[in-house]
Amino acid sequence: MELWSAFFLAFSALLPLINPLGSALVFLGLVGNAPPAVYRDLARRIAITNVIxxxxxxxxxxxxxxxxxxxxxIVQLGGGIVIAAMGWGVLNQNQSTASVPRKEDYSDQGADLLNHLSEKIFYPFTFPITSGPGTLVAMLTLSAHVSGHTVTSHALSHLGVFIAVVVLSLVVYxxxxxxxxxxxxxxxxxxxxxxxxxxxxxFCIGVQIAWNGLSSLLKALLKG
Structure with a gap:
């Protein structure tokens, strides 16, 4: 019972934050013209990295x-700025660099392109494009919320959250x-x-996350 309740809670909370379809469009704009094999290899590595x-x-x-x-x-403020910067960068890309890949545009240097893009597997493809500060804050909240009163319920609850992460990472792939x-x-x-x-x-999500963090800091400052 604890496992599935934690799974559905985590899945419903993380799905809109990870937003696989929306993130895929941003990912497409950052990768640009690349063969399908490059996209599949990058997607596999990102999904695995995201689970870990x-x-x-x-x-x-x-x-x-x-x-x-x-x-x-502070996590919200700093992470929100990073997300906003990523959104701003994609928003201001030239049309030629943000184009949808077509077969006639594929480069013959697929291996070199893959090696170059592999350096970006964790940053920015996994963090913050796939799992941003909002996801991390949600994970911290879920981790504290699903903790059970017994060792068994505690383990099952955290297992449910982890299964939700695996399922969402498969969708991301x-x-x-x-x-x-x-x-x-x-x-x-x-x-x-x-x-x-x-x-x-x-960009707006990044600004909102940053504002949430800044608001909390200002409230703490004013109270102090």
């Missing part, structure tokens, strides 16, 4: 923040791996428009 990243953060997130003396509002196909039937003008809208939403 969120799994570690679920278990050790609170301890890590406490060790470095970092509060949740399919959305990222087939991002070019998802948009292949969309006209370039429409794809550019959708990408700009998603980038603007990403």
């Amino acid at each position: 990243f969120l799994g570690i953060f679920e278990l050790l997130g609170s301890a890590i923040l406490h060790f470095f003396g970092i509060s949740l509002p 399919f959305c990222y791996a087939y991002a070019p196909k998802i948009t292949s039937r969309i006209s370039p003008a429409t794809a550019h428009g959708v990408l700009r809208v998603v980038a603007f939403i990403l």
Whole structure:
């Protein structure tokens, strides 16, 4: 019972934050013209990295923040600025660099392109594009909320959260791996428009997260 209740709670909380389809469009804009094999390989690595990243953060997130003396509002403020910067960058990309990949545009240097993009697997593809500060704050909240009164219920609850992370990462894989196909039937003008809208939403999300953190800090300052 604890396992499935924790699973559904975590899945419903993390799905809109990770937003696989919306993140896939941002991912598409950052990768640009690349063969399908590159997209699939990157998607596989990002999904695995995302599982490991969120799994570690679920278990050790609170301890890590406490060790470095970092509060949740600071995480929100700093992470929100990073997300806003990423959205702003995609929003201001030239049309040629943000184009939807077509077969005739594929480069013959697929291996070199993959090596170059592999350096970005964790940052920015996994964090903050796939799992941003909002996701990390949600993971910290879920970790504290699902903790049970017994060792068994505690373990089952955290297992449910981890299963939700794995399922969402699988969804991320399919959305990222087939991002070019998802948009292949969309006209370039429409794809550019959708990408700009998603980038603007990403920018606004970053500003909102940063504002939430700043508001908490200002409230604490005024009370002090």
